[in-house]
Amino acid sequence: MKKRTILLVSFLVLVFAMTTGCASKEYKPETVSGYDADENTMILNQDGTITEFIADKFDTSSYSVDALRTSIESEITAYNQSNPDAISLSLCELNGGKVYIEILYKTAEDYSAFNGVNMFYGSIADAINSGYNFDAVTYKNFEGEAFTLDSITTDENTKVFVIFKDYNIRAMQGVKYHEAQDTAFNEYEISPAKGDGIHSVII
Numbered sequence: 396m397k398k399r400t401i402l403l404v405s406f407l408v409l410v411f412a413m414t415t416g417c418a419s420k421e422y423k424p425e426t427v428s429g430y431d432a433d434e435n436t437m438i439l440n441q442d443g444t445i446t447e448f449i450a451d452k453f454d455t456s457s458y459s460v461d462a463l464r465t466s467i468e469s470e471i472t473a474y475n476q477s478n479p480d481a482i483s484l485s486l487c488e489l490n491g492g493k494v495y496i497e498i499l500y501k502t503a504e505d506y507s508a509f510n511g512v513n514m515f516y517g518s519i520a521d522a523i524n525s526g527y528n529f530d531a532v533t534y535k536n537f538e539g540e541a542f543t544l545d546s547i548t549t550d551e552n553t554k555v556f557v558i559f560k561d562y563n564i565r566a567m568q569g570v571k572y573h574e575a576q577d578t579a580f581n582e583y584e585i586s587p588a589k590g591d592g593i594h595s596v597i598i
Contacts, residue, residue, distance in 0.1 A: 426486055426497045433493075434586075436563040439556055439598065445500045445516065447562075453494035460489040467496070474509050481505040503556075515557040519544065519597075522555050529555075534572040534597060537582055541575060547597060557595040561587050564596050572597035 428438050428446045438446035453460065464487040471482045482505055486497035500506045503516035515522050523529070529544040536542070553571075556564065564570070565584040573579055573596050576588040587594040 426495075428497060434563045435560075436565055436584075437556075437558055437560075439516065439564070439566040439568070441567050443502070443516075445503060445506055445514075447496075447498045447500065447506070449496040449498075450493055452492060453489060455489065455492075460487065460494055463487060463494065467498075470509070471498075474505075478505060478508075482509060513557070513559045515555070517554060518551075519549060519553060519555050522557065527555075527557060529595070532595065533575040535575045535579075536572055537579060542572060544597075547572060549597075554598045555595055556598060557593065559593050561589050561592065561594070563587070564594065566596065566598050568598060570596045570598060 426448065428440070428448065433450050435450060436448045438448060440446060453463075464484070467484055467487060471484055475481055478501075481501045483499045484497070485499060486495060488495055500509070503514045506512070506514045515525060515527060519529075532544060534542045534544065534547065556566070558564065563580075563584060563586050564573075567583065569582050570579070570585060573585045574587075574594060576591065577594060578586040578588075580586060585594075585596055
């Protein structure tokens, strides 16, 4: 099946240098998650599901938002035929030259399979067993103290989230540790250092 990353590169991220419109500061997208910031963000919900919130420039001279919505819905329908109720689109609308999209994923595995982009959300032990290596990662808590993963006290409820995109990360249950180079807005949301391409938080 055609990956939605291709869809977004081809249609959504028709990032237009020639576009002059900008989103209204008063605009608040009506999202299911309640999230209305103007940044691409992964939201880790309390029930283990993951919400992808996209806010990106969109060139309406090349493609319409209705056509984009139809394309995304078609991709989701095809995926859900083999994975019932795994993915749903709750928002796709245009405002001031930007498109706002909200997609709910049942699991990180669904996100990875649908987008062709690695993502992990689970226990640290399972992450390591899956081949993720955190030896070179330095984490910080919200007091600014630095830790390596093996020095962090964990329990059966501790989870790690890994994403291979420069998206903000918002954990509704709170973030305990974030990578040292990333910026913490607060105890729930992290802004990644751009260009790294891979980011993780301990929850």
